[in-house]
Amino acid sequence: MLVDVHIHLDHKYYSDKLDQIISESKKAGVKYIVTSGINTPSNRKNLEISKKYKDIVKFSAGLYTIDLLGLPSDEPGLPRQYQKINIEEEFAWIKKNKDNIISIGEVGMDFKISTDTKKKQTENFQKIIEFTEKLKKPIVIHSRKAEAEIIDMLESSNLKKVDMHCFTGNKKLINKASDLGFSFSIPSIINILEHFKMLVDMVPLTQLLTETDGPWLSPIPNEMNHPKNVQESIQEIAKVKKMEQDEVKKNIFMNFQKMFLKC
Numbered sequence: 001m002l003v004d005v006h007i008h009l010d011h012k013y014y015s016d017k018l019d020q021i022i023s024e025s026k027k028a029g030v031k032y033i034v035t036s037g038i039n040t041p042s043n044r045k046n047l048e049i050s051k052k053y054k055d056i057v058k059f060s061a062g063l064y065t066i067d068l069l070g071l072p073s074d075e076p077g078l079p080r081q082y083q084k085i086n087i088e089e090e091f092a093w094i095k096k097n098k099d100n101i102i103s104i105g106e107v108g109m110d111f112k113i114s115t116d117t118k119k120k121q122t123e124n125f126q127k128i129i130e131f132t133e134k135l136k137k138p139i140v141i142h143s144r145k146a147e148a149e150i151i152d153m154l155e156s157s158n159l160k161k162v163d164m165h166c167f168t169g170n171k172k173l174i175n176k177a178s179d180l181g182f183s184f185s186i187p188s189i190i191n192i193l194e195h196f197k198m199l200v201d202m203v204p205l206t207q208l209l210t211e212t213d214g215p216w217l218s219p220i221p222n223e224m225n226h227p228k229n230v231q232e233s234i235q236e237i238a239k240v241k242k243m244e245q246d247e248v249k250k251n252i253f254m255n256f257q258k259m260f261l262k263c
Contacts, residue, residue, distance in 0.1 A: 006163075007212050032256065042079040047059050047101075104137050147168070164183065185209040
């Protein structure tokens, strides 16, 4: 019943290992893996991967804020976008393939990488919000150093199925997003980062999911991340919530079903 709601299987690290990783994931009890696109070539590649491993891999169509701006990628190893994404053309492609798309993400804003593009990032994100509302899909949010602004925009929207991916906002913002009913996907590196243990303690179990953000954020130092490592998130959530791991696992799986499979 394990689920990894956010990973980048199109990363070059996985390119010659996918069969092995999928096999290992199944053996570890992983039921679903959601691979996330970030730009035009990334979306095409992830759709292809999800079709090849359709019994376990689902596809989330992403429009990463940096790629939308045409800025150089901050994450080497992913398919490169060498010019600005034509957002309307990508919307049309997503709409055409919506039956093979489980969610929209990752999307959002990033003020750590670029502060002088806040206006354009805000405009792009608003377009994505409105598109996702019409598409009636869950949305997966990247919100680095832009947490407050993103929560305000989402609060003004009609979106209800919101996953705050790897959320690093402060306690006030955690409470606000939680009160709005948003979910939080907890990375497997929670065994190292106390922030996520604090978040788990603050947020109801009904609003928690598990992710790896692979190949990054591995719970094992100096190793790349794998979907099976979501078990680390389960273990730590169980410790914080003072629950049995199997009970946590069942609840997280139900949360996943409500968020992603009942659209």
